[in-house]
Amino acid sequence: MRVYRSALLRFADDGSALYDQDGLLAVAPDAAGRERVVAAGPWQALSSHYAGHPVTQLPGRIIAPGFVDMHIHFPQTDVIGSPADGLLPWLENYTFPHETRFADLAYGEQVAEFFIDELLRNGVTTALTFATSHPASVDALFAQAQRRGMRLITGKVLQDRHSPDGVRDETEQSLMDTEALIRRWHGVDRLGYAITPRFAPTSTPEQLRGAGALAARYPDVWIQSHVAENRDEIRWARELFPASRSYLAVYDDFGLMRERAVYAHCIHFDDDDRALMRDTGAVAAVSPTSNLFLGSGFFDYASADRVGFGYGLASDVGGGTSFSPFHTMLAAYYVGREGQTKPGLSLTPEQLWWQHTAGAASALGLGGVVGNLQPGCEADFVVLNPAATPLLARKTQQARNLAELLFALIVIGDDRVVEQTVISQAKYGPGA
Known part of the structure; x- marks a missing residue:
């Protein structure tokens, strides 16, 4: 005691x-x-x-x-603070080139050690994080989190098209690697696995269909991806998946929306999208510093609460500008003041803190466990x-x-x- x-x-x-x-x-x-x-x-x-x-x-x-961070990219630790005109140029010029280095286990281990240190130094004790498309990156991060006794969820990124050499994976092998990693790591100590399509435009229908099949086969693992962050990204997704009602609906069409499914950003939604989040039990990782930094837009708190779907706060490093939950909570306050259907919403300090602790834990399905x-x-x-x-x-x-x-x-x-x-x-x- x-x-x-x-x-x-x-x-x-x-x-x-x-x-x-x-x-x-x-x-x-x-x-x-x-x-x-x-x-x-x-x-x-x-x-x-x-x-x-x-x-x-x-x-x-x-x-x-x-603190609980619902969305962060461990391989983007060294991408933080890189200038760009917007989301897609930022990915092309900084993120993808850097992520190619994580095929090397030793490099991944070195970054993972620093990444976990930085989370803990900032008071983050639970994180849902992206690795890269390389299985070695997942092994490196899980091993570091396990050594510290940290509760951490991560997964191999799935991206088998519209991606450069060095990060693009192969459809069938990517799904085999994902299942092997689930069996190796999910539920070990305080670790959890997340099936991780990068975002719909960088996965073929075959890869998304396979990810949905894995999600059905392993219902207690998490799912994580991005959606409705940037208007150019939305247009691209709609061109690639014209049969889907919306960008968000693409994920539902492939069996990737359920409880423990976490979608970062969720900015440019209509009420049908919000209802789909609510009805499937999927939740939003609100990422205010990255949305402000990349000029993506504002999460609509008022409409999320009106329709009734879950959410919590996330740093989204490296598009996000700080590991610090204090910076994230302050940015969320700005978003509340400026970015609503009814401008002037004032999120209380208690609400902001809850979104980064118990509220985020509840959104992850870990209410009463952490946060x-x-x-x-x-x-x-x-x-x-x-x-x-x-x-x-x-x-x-x-x-x-x-x-x-x-x-x-x-x-x-x-x-x-x-x-x-x-x-x-x-x-x-x-x-x-």
């Missing part, structure tokens, strides 16, 4: 924030040896139950759930320092309520706020 005393942030089942200025968090290993939350709440109410256990005192700090600090959750959490910089200290000291405290962290905070990231018994950060 390990007991912590600190300010404590977590979320109720309805998404509302729960905050104890003087809180207690108790964690202990379960029968399988995986640490889980045993108790969380006010120190005064709970401390008598844990007398005799050593207590880690964290004065002036906040313990919060580890929260309620009893039974896996004990992934961050220790935050609200006085990490002079300006942040000055602002947070003036906070009159939780909303003002969280908003100050979102607007002014960055990786310096994350003092420690804790996964099971492993700690990352100063003093670890």
